[in-house]
Amino acid sequence: MNPQNYKIPKSETGFYSILVGLGIFVVVLITFLGTAFFQVLNDNQINSSKINLNKQVELSSKQIEKRFTAFYDDMFFFVNNLEPWTYEKGDNEVLAFEKRARRIFNNHRDLLDTITVFFPNQTVVFHFDNRNNFIKEYLESKKNLPFPAQNELHLNNFTTNVSISAKVNLERFFFDEMTNYYLGISGEKLIFCDGKLRGAHDQTLKGGFSIEETILNQMLIQVADGLKGDFRGNFSNKNEEKEFEALIHHYPFSLYPLKSKFSTVFVVDRNIITTGIFSTYFYLILALLILLALVILILFKSIKNSQLTNETLSKNANEISELFRRQALLLHETKGFIYFQDEMGKMTSVGGEVKAVLGYEKEDFRKNFKDYISKKDRSRIEKTISESISKKNGSISFELDFKTKSGKYKRTKIFERLEFDQKGNFIGNVGICTDIQEKYEREQEIVKSENRLRAVLNSLPDLIFIYDNEGRYLDYYVKDQSLLVAPLEGAIGKKLIDILPKDLGNQIQQVFNHTIKTGNMQTAEYEIDIPSGRRLFEARFFRLDNDKVMSIARDITGQKLWQRGLMEAKKAAEEANLAKSEFLANMSHEIRTPMNGLLGIIPLLEATTLDEKQKEYLQIIRDSGDSLLNIIRDILDYSKIESGEMTLYNSVFKLKAEIEKIFKIFSGLVNEKNIQFTSHFDASLPEYVELDKDKLRQILINIIGNAIKFTPSGGKIEVDITGEMVFEKHVILNFEVKDNGIGIPKDKIEMLAKPFVQLDSSSTREHQGTGLGLAISQKIIELMGGELLINSEFGVGSVFSFNIFGKVWNRSDNFLELVEEEDDNEDFIWKNMAQEYPLKILLAEDNSTNLLFMDMLMTQLGYNYDVARNGSDAVRMAKESDYDLVLMDIQMPVMNGLEATKIIRKSRGRKITIVGLSANAFQEDVDQAMETGMDSYLTKPLKINEITSVIRSCSSKNGIKKEVN
Incomplete structure (x- = not known):
């Protein structure tokens, strides 16, 4: 047929006219629907924005209120857990208090500027400086606060008389909180407070924002009633010189205990919300119209090809269906391949993935797959498939081992879909084979682990x-x-x-x-x-x-028996240690009692007329007695250290003056040996320190004494004392004692600080001693938080250095209490002192030697005194006569001195001065005596200057002193 002679049939012309008319109708319909849809979408966009604004402003207000409430709760908890004695009790309490203050700052950094804590005797201010350093300042009173009393919270604990003032920065707090919410380029986030609007502008809250007066009045009413609200009206921003119709949402909140009413206000330009819709949907409708024209054109052409297309689709329908079925199975399992079998079990097709899984080519596996199944699985699988077909099961799954191309067996999982015709006859199956070797190995390892665990549990x-x-x-x-x-x-x-x-x-x-x-x-x-x-x-x-x-x-029967035996052994050891302590205490008393008479009478003899030979003999007696006392002291001290009972008794004293006193002790020996003794005090040393003065004295006496002992005549000793400040109120004191003595061999230095060890232990050694001095000193240094270091070279000299930890005091400290820095008792002329300090004295003592010594001493002092031979007599005589001073021995028959003191205190009160006398040198004995009511405690052997110091102190207390011309 010639195409030029071809004419369109009337039926086709009518069909095309209908198609064109239908196209025009569809265009008009789409235009109408697009316009209507746009209007609906526009309204929906505005409503969606309102809902979003409402949620955001509510979240913002609640978050601000929650954060502020958390801050107030923390401050309330803080003030109610402060004690007025925080800065008086010790460093641990102060550090804990300052950590709590810093933790509050860290938790509320965006809100809090300054915290001021008012204790009864101390005011402390915390804040961060410009460099983000945490600053602590001490003020004397509330008048010295560095900021005015505004934007502050005041919390008081009337029970403890402690209060806190916290200065808050609401502007920064609101700005930081509102930055968490995004309103778009046209949005404004404001704070409404007391009828005024302030908004976030250039990272600060500023004014210059206004809303219609009617809306502002309604908002003011709603905020006062605690109601949220949303409005639509004009909004202006004078900071950026813009005005627009806006969606306005607010949500009130309160900041207890602040009295002002607040509300978060979010404002969005209504026009910007919907501006994007116009352009978007204009192009969308235009695109739909163009698409519709293309569809009509394509549809027109497709009509001509519809018959050819239908024939092609018909031929390919079965193949497409099969492809979809295969795709569904492949999506069901991964890491495998798909295969098809007929009703006889012959494989008709296999996926190319079989090579990646098992290593075989497709055709090879299709023909010989049964040979690759492990022999142990063949019969089981055939039986499983036969039973499933007979039961008309839709699908089956099982596991088996396939022999791979490399000869190794691989564990696989099979999933098969069985197909039956309408009469129920089996017509074949489709299956997926998946590699599960790794999973199988993990499961086997779990089984092995369980078996091993079971074996362990059984054993x-x-x-x-x-x-x-x-x-x-x-x-x-x-x-x-x-x-x-x-x-x-x-x-x-x-x-x-x-x-x-x-x-x-x-x-x-x-x-x-x-x-x-x-x-x-x-x-x-x-x-x-x-x-x-x-x-x-x-x-x-x-x-x-x-x-x-x-x-x-x-x-645990055996364990309990062992523990019981251990407890019994511990009890026995404790009893033995107690017995040792009691023995040492008794030994101290028994030795010190005769030593009191021996050493106490020496100063009395020195006051008599003696020739040079007698003075020499007397000095030998004094030196021997002092050496014996030092040995007793060392043994008792080491016993206390060994049992862990040594305790530090800190006191405040003048550091340099106390050390110079110690130097004076050795002045005679230094002059005798012609030793060049020098000392240096660093300028950084504090004037007053708090530590155990007696322990420091004992350390220096031991170390300096050793240096003098082992330094030859004409030698040199240097003592250097420096200080290092720690945490403002504490100091590490460093001591260094350097000599040019005989020195110590390197291999003997470690042994030097061990107890009872002397480098020369022969009976002919030149320098005597117990070997306890350095051992005791090292233990005391460690107890005081320091360390002893020894450097020495044999024949050259030695350097002993140590450090201890102390607390610094200043004269300006309010509760610094100091004893008199220096007692002039050493230069006091004590003979016939009764004329200047007349006292009525009672001596309670049962030892005859001590009574003889005290009689000689009192005679030279010029006192007539009464004697009680036991505690009962002392109580009776104290009731019968008004004594100014009672010298009370602790250990006496009938009634000891402690019981007698308690009874005297009940009857006479604190008017009478009672001084304890005892050979017991333990600190717990001193503490016990002071607790019973004694005013002082002297350890035997007694020294004359100690007795005279007690008499002068008693006279000063009672206001008894005669003017002597």
């Missing part, structure tokens, strides 16, 4: 049981059946309370229930009779998972 000597949450036995592992309370045959499924004896069952059930309730491990100990005898067990219950509980019970 443990403990009794292991597993229960459900109701206490029923699920499993158990028991190696030794003789440890069981009852046989476990038939116990699985029964509750433990049904198996155990009643009392034990109730106890264990309570522990079990507590384990279930808390989820934490619980322990129970129980004693019970078993076939092997009465035994003690410890059982621990804990959760295995949400459904199981495990218990492990162990026989």
Whole structure:
């Protein structure tokens, strides 16, 4: 047919006219629907924006109120947990207080500027400076605050008289909180407070924002009533010189205890919300119209080709359906290949992925796949498939081992879909083979691990049981059946309370229930009779998972017996140590009592007329007595250190003056040996320190004494003292004692600080001693927080250095209490001092030697005194006469000095001065004497200057002193 002679039939012309008319109608319909849809979308966009604004402004207000409430709660908790003595009790309390203050700053940094804490005697200010340093300042009173009393919260604890003032920065707080919400380029975030609007502008809250007056009035009413609201009206921003119709939403909130009413206000330009819709949907409608024209054109052409297309689709329909079915199966499983079989089990097709899984080519595997199945799986698989076909199962799955191209077996999982015709006859199947080798190996490893764990549990000597949450036995592992309370045959499924004896069952059930309730491990100990005898067990219950509980019970009978033996041994050791302490105390008393008479009478003899030979003999007696006292002191001190009973007794004293006193002690020996002794005090040393003065004195006497002892005549000793400030109020004192003495061999330095060790232990050694001095000094230094270092070279000299930790005091400190810095008692002329200091004195003493010494001393002092030979007589005589001073021995027959002091204090009060006399030199003895009411305590052997110092102190206390011309 010639195409030029071809004419369109009338039927086709009518069809085309209908198609064109239908196209015009569709265009008009789309235009109408697009316009209507735009209007709906525009309204929906505005409503969506309103909902979003409403949620955001509510979240913002609640978050601000929540954050401020959390801050106020923290401050309230802080003030109610402060004690007025925080800065008086010690450094630990101060550090804990300052840590709490810093933690509050860290939690509320965007809100809080300054915290001021007012203690009764101290005002402390905390704040951060411009460099983000945490600053602490001390003020004397509230008048010295560095900021005016505005934007502040005041919290008072009237019980403790402690208060806190916190200065807050609401502007920064509001700005930081509102930055968490995004309103778009046209949005404004404002704070409404007391009828005024302020908004975030250039990172600060500023004014210059206004809303229609009617809206502002309504908002003011709603905020006062605590109601949220939304409006639509004009809004202007004078900061950026713009005005627009806006959506306005606000949500009120309060900041307790502030009285102002607040509300968060979010504003969005309504026009910007809908501006994007116009352009977007204009182009969308235009695109739809163009698309419609293209569709009509394509449809016109497709009519001509519809018959050819239908024929092609018909031919390919079955193939497409098959492809979709294969795709669905491939999506069901991964890492595998697909295959097809007919009703005889012959493979008709296989996917090319078989090579990646098993290594075979497609054709090779299709023909020989049965040969590649492991022999142990063949019969099982054939039986499984046969049973599934007979039962008309839709699908089956199983696992088998395939032999790969490399000769190794690989674990695979098979999923097959069985196909049946309408009559129910099997017509073939399609399947997927998936590689599960890695999963299979992991499962096998888990099985092996479980078997190993089971073997370990079976080998443990403990009794292991597993229960459900109701206490029923699920499993158990028991190696030794003789440890069981009852046989476990038939116990699985029964509750433990049904198996155990009643009392034990109730106890264990309570522990079990507590384990279930808390989820934490619980322990129970129980004693019970078993076939092997009465035994003690410890059982621990804990959760295995949400459904199981495990218990492990162990026989601890032997352990308890061992612990009991250990406790008995410890008790015996403590008793032995107590006996040793009592022996040392008695030894001290027994030795010091005769030494009191021996050494006390020496100053009296020195006051008599003596020739040079007699003075020499007297000096020998004094030196021997002092050496014996030092040996006794060293033994007692080391005994206390060894038992861990040595305690530090800190006091405040003038550092340099006290050390110079120690230097004076050695002045005679230094001059005698012609030693060049120099000392240097660093300028950084504090004037007053707080530490144990007596312990420091003992350390320096030991170390300097050793230096003098081992430095030859004409030698040189240098003492250097420096200080290092720590934490403002503390100091590390560094001492260095350097000499050019005989020195110490390198291999002997480590032995030097060991007790009872002397480098020369021969009977002919030149320098005598117990070998305890350095050992005691090292222990005391460690107790005072320091370390002793020894550097020495044999034949050259030695350097002993140590450091100790102390507290610094200043004269400006309000509660600094100092004893008189220097007593002039050393230069005091004590003979016939009764004329200047007349006192009525009672001496309570039972030892004849001490009475003889005191009689000689009192005679030279010019006092007539009374004597009580026991505590009972002292009480009686104190009631009968008005004594100014009682010198009370501690250990006396009938009634000791402590009991006598208590009775005298009850009858005479504090008017009479009572001074304890004892040979016991332990600090606890001194403390006990002071607690009973004694005013002072002197340790035997007594020194004349100590007695005269007590008399002068008593005279000063009672206002008794005669003017002597």
